[in-house]
Amino acid sequence: MTVLSRSLRVAESEAIAYRRTWRGTVISSFINPILFLAAMGAGLGSLVDSGSGELAVPYLAFVATGLMAASGMQNGATDGSFPVMAGILWRKNFIGAISTPISPSDIIYGRFLWAMLRLTFVLVVFAVIAVLFGAMEIGPALLAVPPAVLTGLGFLTVITSWTVTQKDGLSLSTLFRFAIVPLFLFSGTFFPISQLPGFLQPVAYVTPLFHGVELVRKIALPGVDASVVTSIPMWIHFAYLLTMVAVGLYLSTRLLDKRLRP
Amino acid sequence: MSVSAPSRISGIGRLTPFRAQRIWEHNYIAYRRLWKVVFSGFFEPVFYLFSVGVGIGALVGDVSGPGGVPVSYAAFVAPALMAASAMNGAVIETTFNIFFKLRFQNVYEGILTTPMQPADIAIGEIGWALLRGVLYSSTFIIVMVVMGLTTSWLAILAIPGSVLVGFAFGAVGLAATTYMRSWQDFDLVTLATMPMFLFSGTFYPLDVYPPAIQLVAKISPLYHGTELLRGFTLGVLDWTMLVHALFLLVMGLIGAAIANRRLDAMLRK
Amino acid sequence: MTDTLVEARGLTKRFDDLTAVDGIDFDIHQGEAFGFLGPNGAGKTSTMKMITTVSPITEGKLTVFGLDPTTQGRSIRQRIGVVPQEDNLDLELTVSENLYIYGRYHDMSRAEINPRITELLEFAQLSDRRDSTVEPLSGGMKRRLTIARALINDPDLIILDEPTTGLDPQARHLLWDRLYRLKRDGATLIITTHYMDEAEQLCDRLVVMDQGKIVAEGSPRELIEQYAPREVLELRFDDEQRDDAVIKMDGVAARSEVLADRVLLYTDDADDTQRALHDRGVHPEQVLVRRSTLEDVFLRLTGRRLID
Numbered sequence: 001m002t003v004l005s006r007s008l009r010v011a012e013s014e015a016i017a018y019r020r021t022w023r024g025t026v027i028s029s030f031i032n033p034i035l036f037l038a039a040m041g042a043g044l045g046s047l048v049d050s051g052s053g054e055l056a057v058p059y060l061a062f063v064a065t066g067l068m069a070a071s072g073m074q075n076g077a078t079d080g081s082f083p084v085m086a087g088i089l090w091r092k093n094f095i096g097a098i099s100t101p102i103s104p105s106d107i108i109y110g111r112f113l114w115a116m117l118r119l120t121f122v123l124v125v126f127a128v129i130a131v132l133f134g135a136m137e138i139g140p141a142l143l144a145v146p147p148a149v150l151t152g153l154g155f156l157t158v159i160t161s162w163t164v165t166q167k168d169g170l171s172l173s174t175l176f177r178f179a180i181v182p183l184f185l186f187s188g189t190f191f192p193i194s195q196l197p198g199f200l201q202p203v204a205y206v207t208p209l210f211h212g213v214e215l216v217r218k219i220a221l222p223g224v225d226a227s228v229v230t231s232i233p234m235w236i237h238f239a240y241l242l243t244m245v246a247v248g249l250y251l252s253t254r255l256l257d258k259r260l261r262p
Numbered sequence: 263m264s265v266s267a268p269s270r271i272s273g274i275g276r277l278t279p280f281r282a283q284r285i286w287e288h289n290y291i292a293y294r295r296l297w298k299v300v301f302s303g304f305f306e307p308v309f310y311l312f313s314v315g316v317g318i319g320a321l322v323g324d325v326s327g328p329g330g331v332p333v334s335y336a337a338f339v340a341p342a343l344m345a346a347s348a349m350n351g352a353v354i355e356t357t358f359n360i361f362f363k364l365r366f367q368n369v370y371e372g373i374l375t376t377p378m379q380p381a382d383i384a385i386g387e388i389g390w391a392l393l394r395g396v397l398y399s400s401t402f403i404i405v406m407v408v409m410g411l412t413t414s415w416l417a418i419l420a421i422p423g424s425v426l427v428g429f430a431f432g433a434v435g436l437a438a439t440t441y442m443r444s445w446q447d448f449d450l451v452t453l454a455t456m457p458m459f460l461f462s463g464t465f466y467p468l469d470v471y472p473p474a475i476q477l478v479a480k481i482s483p484l485y486h487g488t489e490l491l492r493g494f495t496l497g498v499l500d501w502t503m504l505v506h507a508l509f510l511l512v513m514g515l516i517g518a519a520i521a522n523r524r525l526d527a528m529l530r531k
Numbered sequence: 532m533t534d535t536l537v538e539a540r541g542l543t544k545r546f547d548d549l550t551a552v553d554g555i556d557f558d559i560h561q562g563e564a565f566g567f568l569g570p571n572g573a574g575k576t577s578t579m580k581m582i583t584t585v586s587p588i589t590e591g592k593l594t595v596f597g598l599d600p601t602t603q604g605r606s607i608r609q610r611i612g613v614v615p616q617e618d619n620l621d622l623e624l625t626v627s628e629n630l631y632i633y634g635r636y637h638d639m640s641r642a643e644i645n646p647r648i649t650e651l652l653e654f655a656q657l658s659d660r661r662d663s664t665v666e667p668l669s670g671g672m673k674r675r676l677t678i679a680r681a682l683i684n685d686p687d688l689i690i691l692d693e694p695t696t697g698l699d700p701q702a703r704h705l706l707w708d709r710l711y712r713l714k715r716d717g718a719t720l721i722i723t724t725h726y727m728d729e730a731e732q733l734c735d736r737l738v739v740m741d742q743g744k745i746v747a748e749g750s751p752r753e754l755i756e757q758y759a760p761r762e763v764l765e766l767r768f769d770d771e772q773r774d775d776a777v778i779k780m781d782g783v784a785a786r787s788e789v790l791a792d793r794v795l796l797y798t799d800d801a802d803d804t805q806r807a808l809h810d811r812g813v814h815p816e817q818v819l820v821r822r823s824t825l826e827d828v829f830l831r832l833t834g835r836r837l838i839d
């Protein structure tokens with residue numbers, strides 16, 4: 001078997017497992033982002049738009065694009081943490097798999113393929129709903145799906161490589177509390193980074209979610225001005241996220257191999 | 263030894279109708295090693311507060327608080343986050359943690375072979391959950407004071423207020439857990455708490471909604487907790503706060519009664 | 532006579548339409564070791580749970596220490612120690628904390644509990660694991676800890692539901708020794724077990740339950756005398772000879788049983804039977820003569836159904 005066909009087997013096993021667990025992901029993948037869109041975009045939007053008027057786009061559009069990238073992050077981070085720990089420690093399906101011709105790197109590539117599929121589906125659904133809310137136009141919204149998927153894959157791979165070095169599940173919750181939640185709140189999802197105190201702005205500029213959010217916004221809201229996005233060229237965002245995926249893949253295949261075949 | 267020999271139990275143990283404090287002792291021992299995990303739960307609402315304070319607040323400007331008084335956006339949202347932290351602390355405790363002990367470890371079955379009773383467990387666990395909720399909300403209010411988001415002395419009353427929030431959610435959480443069959447059912451917990459967090463007048467006054475939706479939002483228990491704490495931290499008292507307090511109290515009592523009955527039926531088959 | 536610790540009359544437990552315990556009578560006396568034997572699902576654990584007051588009785592009468600489990604459960608539980616069939620240790624706590632908190636549930640003070648913990652850890656041979664968490668302990672260690680936990684309140688009545696399942700032979704013998712000592716010091720024991728040697732070793736009296744009913748009662752000796760001929764011949768044959776031999780042996784002993792690998796003949800005099808076999812031209816490959824055991828009684832009474 002080639003790497004590709006072995007990875008496809010792994011993706012297939014993920015898909016089979018998903019038939020049982022999809023219910024749990026409905027809430028985090030679909031319902032939560034939509035609730036945030038309704039509460040923050042539509043509800044809070046009515047206050048923001050009648051308030052200071054600092055944004056050149058309706059707040060709904062601003063939040064919807066931010067949430068699209070953030071949803072990619074959330075899904076990628078989730079896939080890269082708990083199921084990976086389960087594969088090693090709890091469900092032990094990784095341990096089972098490597099007693100067959102499947103190797104640790106096949107597991108990584110296979111999960112990557114499956115995540116790409118799932119993220120695409122999740123984000124297309126989100127984009128369509130945001131369009132129905134009136135947050136964006138359908139064309140640009142769909143064009144913004146690939147960058148949001150890319151954001152998710154960046155988080156998936158980097159967090160996978162971190163997870164495989166962890167001893168138990170406790171640190172995973174810590175990751176969400178101290179990395180994912182702050183990123184969600186401070187990387188430009190809900191307000192432009194220019195509002196952060198000066199010393200925090202450079203920090204925000206190097207976070208991966210910032211690049212995801214910027215990219216989605218620049219594509220989904222064509223022609224927005226400097227009150228909404230920075231003037232950083234898009235290729236930098238792409239390069240950042242692609243590097244993240246490449247480094248994440250490289251590290252996670254190495255580290256998972258080390259973990260499973262010490 | 264004669265058959266009716268008096269037992270060794272004497273003094274206070276015999277007198278107290280409940281030994282709920284033993285459950286606290288148990289949890290205290292178990293949590294000594296996990297304090298970091300417990301403590302880290304405090305940060306999430308604080309992050310939200312910063313995000314609102316430095317970012318979203320600037321976009322929104324002032325909003326109309328209780329009694330129509332204009333307040334800064336951060337001061338408006340802060341008490342709601344405080345109520346949500348009491349809710350989350352109590353709910354995490356009575357759902358995830360209890361489910362594990364109840365369904366997988368059979369810890370309570372063992373406990374019931376000692377002089378402990380199901381009611382001791384129900385009261386003890388609800389009390390402990392409430393405590394965790396109050397721990398979060400009272401550390402949170404310190405942050406509020408430091409950030410200048412509350413200036414009224416009445417804010418002190420927000421702490422007993424969050425006791426009520428913790429009680430109501432802890433009791434209902436425990437009752438709900440007795441109905442849970444698998445981990446998958448916990449999605450329903452998120453499905454209940456997430457919308458409550460977002461739509462209970464947390465981030466904006468309910469009057470942005472049409473009247474029909476306002477009515478729905480007013481059924482949300484977190485709405486009552488939020489309004490109660492908001493009145494206290496903004497120093498605006500109002501008789502409707504009595505209604506909010508009563509709502510939470512009744513909700514907690516009903517939850518506790520159901521939890522107690524269900525635990526008894528589950529554990530003493 | 533006041534030395535009856537547990538008294539059951541027509542004791543019944545039903546779960547919906549399943550009758551787990553079907554109107555049983557028994558008396559357990561102060562200072563004895565009383566056994567419940569029976570195949571899986573016979574109703575042993577259900578009976579134990581009623582005695583420990585955690586399971587309400589459906590019908591009949593039950594008293595423990597002369598107290599009513601329905602209304603005086605708490606007073607009863609103060610004086611018993613329970614080893615459940617399945618360990619329910621608290622995996623979040625360490626070994627010594629598991630003991631400590633049970634002491635607290637019994638309202639003992641820290642000063643009372645601490646020396647007791649040391650003593651019990653010694654007893655369970657877990658002293659060196661005192662501060663380890665429970666999770667990584669082996670199955671047998673967990674079992675020993677559960678037993679130690681049941682003793683924290685120095686109970687008058689100790690209820691052990693399959694106490695030695697999962698223990699290695701050393702640990703089993705150690706436990707028998709400890710239980711024997713507890714009994715000598717005045718404790719009363721109620722034991723369920725699937726190990727007949729254990730029942731023979733430990734129990735002064737026992738009952739055999741099957742499908743919720745008591746089908747036999749007495750001391751191990753009495754039961755063997757009553758239900759099994761004195762000796763057993765275990766015969767092994769070549770595969771080809773076996774069927775033929777079985778036909779020839781018909782009626783040679785009081786009772787016979789044909790198993791996959793051997794044939795058992797129950798008889799009062801093995802020598803006589805062996806001679807009779809010879810006369811009938813039966814020549815087993817291997818002959819083993821042994822005394823009847825409780826196991827033979829058990830199989831006789833409850834049938835040779837599957838025993839897990």
Ligand SMILES: Nc1ncnc2c1ncn2[C@@H]1O[C@H](COP(=O)(O)OP(=O)(O)OP(=O)(O)O)[C@@H](O)[C@H]1O
Pocket residue numbers: 531546549550551569570571572573574575576577578616
């Ligand atoms: N909580 C319950 N609900 C319904 N049925 C039950 C319950 N507990 C026990 N039973 C049923 O009661 C019957 C007796 O079970 P019990 O556990 O008392 O058997 P046992 O003699 O202890 O068996 P084992 O040797 O396998 O431990 C079984 O048919 C069992 O399925």
Ligand SMILES: [Mg+2]
Pocket residue numbers: 575576577616692
């Ligand atoms: Mg049993």
